[in-house]
Amino acid sequence: MQFCANKLDKKDFFGKSDPFMVFYRSNEDGTFTICHKTEVVKNTLNPVWQAFSIPVRALCNGDYDRTIKVEVYDWDRDGSHDFIGEFTTSYRELARGQSQFNVYEVVNPKKKMKKKKYINSGTVTLLSFTVESEYTFLDYIKGGTQINFTVAIDFTASNGNPSQSTSLHYMNPYQLNAYAMALKAVGEIIQDYDSDKMFPALGFGAKIPPDGHVSHEFPLNGNTDNPYCSGIEGILEAYHKSLKTVQLYGPTNFAPVVNHVARYATTEQDGSQYFVLLIITDGVISDMAQTKEAIVNTNTAVTLKPVIDDVGMLEMLEAEA
Numbered sequence: 001m002q003f004c005a006n007k008l009d010k011k012d013f014f015g016k017s018d019p020f021m022v023f024y025r026s027n028e029d030g031t032f033t034i035c036h037k038t039e040v041v042k043n044t045l046n047p048v049w050q051a052f053s054i055p056v057r058a059l060c061n062g063d064y065d066r067t068i069k070v071e072v073y074d075w076d077r078d079g080s081h082d083f084i085g086e087f088t089t090s091y092r093e094l095a096r097g098q099s100q101f102n103v104y105e106v107v108n109p110k111k112k113m114k115k116k117k118y119i120n121s122g123t124v125t126l127l128s129f130t131v132e133s134e135y136t137f138l139d140y141i142k143g144g145t146q147i148n149f150t151v152a153i154d155f156t157a158s159n160g161n162p163s164q165s166t167s168l169h170y171m172n173p174y175q176l177n178a179y180a181m182a183l184k185a186v187g188e189i190i191q192d193y194d195s196d197k198m199f200p201a202l203g204f205g206a207k208i209p210p211d212g213h214v215s216h217e218f219p220l221n222g223n224t225d226n227p228y229c230s231g232i233e234g235i236l237e238a239y240h241k242s243l244k245t246v247q248l249y250g251p252t253n254f255a256p257v258v259n260h261v262a263r264y265a266t267t268e269q270d271g272s273q274y275f276v277l278l279i280i281t282d283g284v285i286s287d288m289a290q291t292k293e294a295i296v297n298t299n300t301a302v303t304l305k306p307v308i309d310d311v312g313m314l315e316m317l318e319a320e321a
Contacts, residue, residue, distance in 0.1 A: 001051065001052060001053075001054070001094065001126065001128065001129050002048075002049065002050070002051035002052070002126075002127040002128045003021065003038070003049050003124055003125065003126055003127060004046070004047065004048040004049065004124070004125050004127055005019060005045075005046060005047050005072065005106070005122055005123065005124045005125070006045075006046050006122060006123050006124075006125065007045055007046065007122045007123065008045045008046070008047070008072065008084055008106065008121060008122035009045075009074075009084050009085070009108070009121040009122060010045060011074035011082040011084065012043075012074065015043045016043050016044055016045050017043075017044070017045055017074040017082075017084065018040050018041065018042045018043060018044075018074055018075040018076075019040070019041055019044070019045075019047045019072055019073065019074055019075070019084065020037065020038050020039060020040040020041070020049075020072075020073055020075055020081075021037070021038045021049065021070055021071065021072050021073075021124070022034060022036075022037050022038075022070070022071045022073065023035050023036040023037070023054075023059070023068060023069075023070050024068065024069040024070070024071070025058065025059060025060060025061060025066065025068060026066055026067040026068070026069065032069055035054065035058045035059055036052065036054050036058075036059075038050070038052065040075040045122070048127075051127075051128065053132075056091065056131075059091060060090070060091045063091075064090065064091040064092040064095070065090050065091075065092055066090060066091070067088050067089075067090060068088065068089050068090055068091065068094075069086060069087075069088050070086060070087055070088070070089065070104075070124070071083065071085075071086045072084040072085050072086065072106050072121075072122070072124065083108065084106060084108065084121050084122065085106035085107050085108040085111075085120065085121035085122065086106065086107060086108075086109075087104035087105060087106055087107065087124060089102075089104065094126060094129050095129060095131070096129075097126070097128070097129050098125075098126055098127060098128060098129070102125065102126035102129075103123055103124075103125045103126075104123060104124045104125075105119075105120040105123055106120055106121045106122045106123060106124055107120055107121065108121045137274075140274070141193055144272065145272060145273070145274050146193070146194065146195060146272060146273050146274070147190055147193040147194050147273075147274050147275075147276055148194065148264070148265075148268075148273055148274065148275045148276070149187065149190045149191065149194055149199050149276050149278070150199060150200045150201070150202065150257075150260075150261050150275070150276070150277050150278070151183060151187065151199065151200075151201050151202070151235055151277075151278045151279075151280065152201075152202040152203070152204055152217075152254075152257040152277065152278070152279045152280070153179060153183075153201070153202070153203050153204070153220070153239060153242075153280050154179075154203075154204065154205055154252060154279075154280060154281035154282055154283070155169075155203045155204060155205045155206035155242070155246055155248050155249070156204075156205035156206070156248060156249065156250040156251065156252050156281075156282070156283070157205075157248040157249055157250050158250065158252070158282055158283050159248060159282050161248075162243050162248070168282050169243055169248070171240060171243065178282075179239070179280055180236055180239070182280050183232065183235060183236065183239070183278070183280060184232060184236075186278050187199075187232040187235065187278070188232055190276060190278075191231060191232055197230065197231045198228040198229070198230060199228060199229055199231070199232075199234070199235060200219070200227045200228055200229075200261075200264075201219065201220040201221065201227060201228075201229045201234075201235040201238055201239065202217050202218065202219060202220065202227060202257050202260065203215075203218050203219075203220050203239075203242055203246065204216040204217060204218070204252075204253060204254075204256060204257055205248070205249060205250050205251065205252055205253065206218070206242075206246040206247060206248055206249050207246060207247040207249045208245075208246050208247075209245055209246070212247065214249055214250075216253045216255075216256035216257065217256040217257050217260045218246075219238075220235065220238035220239050220241070220242045221238040221241075222238075222241075222242075222245075250286070251286035251287075252281060252283055252284065252285055252286045252287075253285075253286050253287040253290070253291075254279055254281075254285055254287060254290075254291040254294075255287050255290035255291045255293070255294045257277065257279065258277065258291060258294040258295060258298065259294050259298075261275055261277045262294065262297075262298040265298065
């Protein structure tokens, strides 16, 4: 939106006025809440304020007919700003755009009561009004965007010996361990938005066969050329098999799995694919600087959302670049 004013009251003794406007959203109880202030335009009775943007919810709480009150003031250095006048409008009226319907008389109620010949304290005119839609993630999903879900599991030694009940990787025959629970909690929701339900599943921080070298991006199913698993159950099956063949080691490096998914993501830049990398871990990241760099570099080119699930703390957070 952008506004200008014409022939506002002169309030400064040695000059004209330094006008600014304050916008208020009306509340259900009849009170008003400030939702926007314009900048001050110095020494003029005919200001042109800069265009500004404001969410529709902040302006009228989504109610197009809700009253919007606008007060016009003359700015004073000591903060005792002089009231020039006010007017009311609504989103529906503003949405008409620049027209005779959006020229408002600025009225000072006290002056109007005292002076019989009082007309107004100037006018405010709407110069422009445009609406920009902000699409939600759900809008993109409805529009056909596909989620590509990848999981990376921490196989570092800090998780404890999988054969012992104190380990986060302990395979209890009667209940899921912490890693499996985290995977199911997130994966069973996300998988509904993936058409083929084939998910790459990686491990990191373990010594892997046949030579026992440490790897930070090995496929849980053992197939480097095709790390995809069928559904969440397929990932769980591959995860349990990996626990029997790899040796938990370290350190806890995230950057390799972030870069691994990024390589796939960079081949899909038309906006039709949204990549989610779920990293399930138990501890502190060892390569924080490299991980930050990997996420930042990835987000400049593709839509990749790393989600870190700390099974040790049982809390989830989003890693935002």
